[in-house]
Amino acid sequence: MKKLFLITAIFLIQLFPSFGSVDGKGIVCKCLDCKLDHLDPSSYMPNNIPTEIGFHFKINKVAIYYIRKIGDKIKVGENIQTTLRKKKRFSSDENEIKWTYKDSLNIYAYSLDRKTLLLSKMNITKTEKFNIRKCEPFKEIEFFNKMNELSDYYQNIYDKQSSKNKI
Numbered sequence: 001m002k003k004l005f006l007i008t009a010i011f012l013i014q015l016f017p018s019f020g021s022v023d024g025k026g027i028v029c030k031c032l033d034c035k036l037d038h039l040d041p042s043s044y045m046p047n048n049i050p051t052e053i054g055f056h057f058k059i060n061k062v063a064i065y066y067i068r069k070i071g072d073k074i075k076v077g078e079n080i081q082t083t084l085r086k087k088k089r090f091s092s093d094e095n096e097i098k099w100t101y102k103d104s105l106n107i108y109a110y111s112l113d114r115k116t117l118l119l120s121k122m123n124i125t126k127t128e129k130f131n132i133r134k135c136e137p138f139k140e141i142e143f144f145n146k147m148n149e150l151s152d153y154y155q156n157i158y159d160k161q162s163s164k165n166k167i
Helices: 002-015 140-166
Strands: 025-034 053-058 061-070 073-078 088-092 096-102 107-113 118-123 129-139
Touching: 025 118, 025 140, 053 140, 061 140, 073 140, 129 140
Parallel strands: none
Antiparallel strands: 025 053, 025 129, 053 061, 061 073, 061 088, 088 096, 096 107, 107 118, 118 129
């Protein structure tokens, strides 16, 4: 009887799809096709080219991180808009991770294809795509290290451009 129960349990486990947990992981995403009017206004955009953004997944919620310019400093920060400050719930299956965000004007639907790592930002009815980004996955510590490396990179570029303009 115990063998039959064990075999049945193993068989049932095999029937369910398995896919990796994203808890404690992050993605850093670079624009492939982004409409400037649908980018966060606090995101740093040297020469109107948007910098990478990051999404961190923890305890069934997602937080968005931007590279932003504050004074003469380029830093990584979580979104500062009140409506976006609260981390949002996400759902996932073996093909997709999805969540929504609301800014002062719109509600956006995000969809990350788990196979291609393409992230789409769409209107809530998913009839129009505003931004498509290619993402790279990271473990938690590496995610924050990568975002800090990017802010340092953009800070160095900004400092070089500023010093040229002063001469």
